Amino acid sequence: MDFEEKTLKSEVIYDGKVTKYVVEDVLLPNGKQSKREIVRHAGASAVIAFTDDDRLLLVKQYRKAIEQISIEIPAGLKDTEDVDGMTTAKRELEEETGYQAKDWSFVTSFYSTPGFTDEFLEIYEAKQLITVENPLPKDEDETIELLALTFDEAWAEYEKGHLRDSKSVFALFYWKMNRIQNK
The missing domain is CATH 2.20.25 (N-terminal domain of TfIIb)
Structure with a gap:
């Protein structure tokens, strides 16, 4: 057919x-x-960033499209000069959280909502985080708060409806799957 x-x-x-x-x-x-x-x-990258004490870095921000506060994993748009999704992920982690990571790995990629957009999202995992002394500046139009939540705290935010965007829900279930596999 x-x-x-x-x-x-x-x-x-x-x-x-x-x-x-x-x-x-x-x-x-x-x-x-x-x-x-x-x-x-143009596409985007997102980061599932874990601290050494097994907390997930998240950003809290207001999302006008849904008229509410949203708790999300760090993410951002690919710039024209980005050579690949990893470049975007590294930049966004530093801009939004003030951290860099020593250990990076590709997790997955997907079309966010192919019924009406061609947005392609790449997700990376970052570990062995390092605080950056003079991090890249945040985007001028972003007002964000950095959170470092335990698994139970992040899951509670999901249950309250504060952590609901697709990339962050994926990150939470990815974390849950890894916890189950590593028991």
Whole structure:
């Protein structure tokens, strides 16, 4: 069976700092036409950063899209000069937390919400954290608070609905899986 939707027309309706909004007329496999509203995104990286005493570094910030405070793992957009997702992850860890890490490993990657965006997210694990004396500056439009939570504290934030974005929920379940495997 053919699943491909062929683009007949593509119109950029907004080209912003972070995303581009596109409306496409497509030809469906059954011969009918439809419209697709797509958010184009440069991609991002996120970091599951563990302290030596087995705490997870998280950032607390207000998210306008959901009109509430959100507790999330450090993450950020790929810059045009980033050579790969690891470069982005290292920069974001330092900017948002004031830490660097000696031990890095790739965990996974995925499309965040392929029904309407092409955002591709890469997740890395960071251990053996080192406090940076003069860290990279935080983004000017971010107001964040650094948290270092135990597994039980992070799980409680999840249960209260404060830790609910996909990358951070993934991080919490990744941590849970590793705890179970290492018992």
